[in-house]
C-alpha cells in the first residue's frame with residue numbers, strides 16, 4: 303500500500319513539474335517579448351502592431367474572403383497625380399486611373415509612371431462634357447477610341463477598360479451602351495462617391511468620414527466598394543488616412559480588371 307502511495311506521489315509531482323515548466327517558460331517568453339518591444343524604437347512597435355493586425359485579418363478570412371475595395375481616380379493626370387501614385391506605392395496599394403486624352407498629352411511622363419506600376423489605366427474620354435460625349439449614338443465610342451490611341455502612343459499599351467464621364471446614369475442611352483459593347487469597351491460606374499469634385503469646403507477628414515460611412519453601409523449588402531475619387535489636392539491629403547482606416551477595417555485594395563463583372567448603373571428608361 304505504501305508503495306502504491308509513493309507511486310501516486312511520484313506521478314503527481316511529475317505532473318506538477320511539467321505544468322510548472324510549461325507555464326514558467328511561456329511566462330518568460332512573454333516577459334522577454336514585451337521587454338524587446340519596449341526597448342525598440344516606436345517604428346518597430348508600430349510595425350509589430352501592423353503585423354498582428356495582418357495576422358488577425360488572415361486568421362478571420364481565407365485569402366479569397368478578405369473583403370476588397372477599389373480606389374478609382376478620374377480626370378487625371380493632373381499635377382497631383384505623381385504624389386498620389388507615390389502615396390499609393392509607399393502604402394503598397396494598387397488602384398485604377400481613368401485618364402482624359404488632353405491631360406495625358408500634358409503629363410505624358412506621369413502616364414508612363416502610372417503604367418509602369420501595377421495600377422490599372424482606363425480611358426475617360428476626350429471632351430468631358432455632356433453635350434459632346436453623349437452627342438449621338440457613336441460619340442462615346444469615338445471619344446474612347448481617341449483617348450485609347452493617345453494612351454497607346456504614350457505607353458505602348460491600350461485598354462478596353464473605361465469610365466464614361468459623370469457616370470452612365472442618366473446620360474448614356476441603350477444605343478450608346480450597345481455600341482460601346484460592340485467595340486469591346488467595358489465601362490465601370492461606382493457605389494461610393496468621395497464628393498472630392500464638389501467645391502463645398504469639405505476637409506480631408508470629413509471626406510474620409512463620409513467614405514467610411516458609405517463603405518460600412520455597403521458591407522450589409524455584401525458589395526465590394528468602388529470609390530470615386532479625382533486627382534485633386536484634397537484627395538492627395540486625405541489618401542494616407544483613408545487607406546489606413548480602410549485597412550484597419552480589414553479591406554485589401556485591388557485595381558479593376560477586365561476579368562471582373564463591372565459595376566454599372568441602371569440606364570435611364572430601361573426596365
Ligand SMILES: [Zn+2]
Nearest residue numbers: 376377467468
Ligand atoms: Zn470625370
